Amino acid sequence: MFVVIINFPPIKAGKDAEFKEWFAWSNKEFAKHKGFIKRRLLKPLKEGNYAAVVEHDSRETFMAMHTSPIHDEAGKRVAPLFDGRPTPQFYEVIVG
Numbered sequence: 527m528f529v530v531i532i533n534f535p536p537i538k539a540g541k542d543a544e545f546k547e548w549f550a551w552s553n554k555e556f557a558k559h560k561g562f563i564k565r566r567l568l569k570p571l572k573e574g575n576y577a578a579v580v581e582h583d584s585r586e587t588f589m590a591m592h593t594s595p596i597h598d599e600a601g602k603r604v605a606p607l608f609d610g611r612p613t614p615q616f617y618e619v620i621v622g
Contacts, residue, residue, distance in 0.1 A: 527619040528588050530580040535610025545607045552600045559594065561587020
């Protein structure tokens with residue numbers, strides 16, 4: 527299994543609800559891709575920024591989704607809501 531943890535930048539003031547709507551919309555779109563397992567939005571318990579956990583069958587299925595037109599569209603829709611850029615970290619599950 528391939529996992530990506532995405533650390534989102536701060537969400538611009540007044541855009542929190544719109545960001546959550548975007549995340550729900552993009553989940554539905556990304557779920558249509560072969561190899562997609564799950565994508566969850568995480569909120570910090572105290573101060574900080576949102577993060578996401580993305581699970582795919584493999585790096586190859588993730589990259590097929592990541593380089594798709596819908597991924598480009600999702601990026602264009604969410605960029606105006608951010609104060610910065612997301613930072614992904616890539617992992618392969620080795621025990622679990």
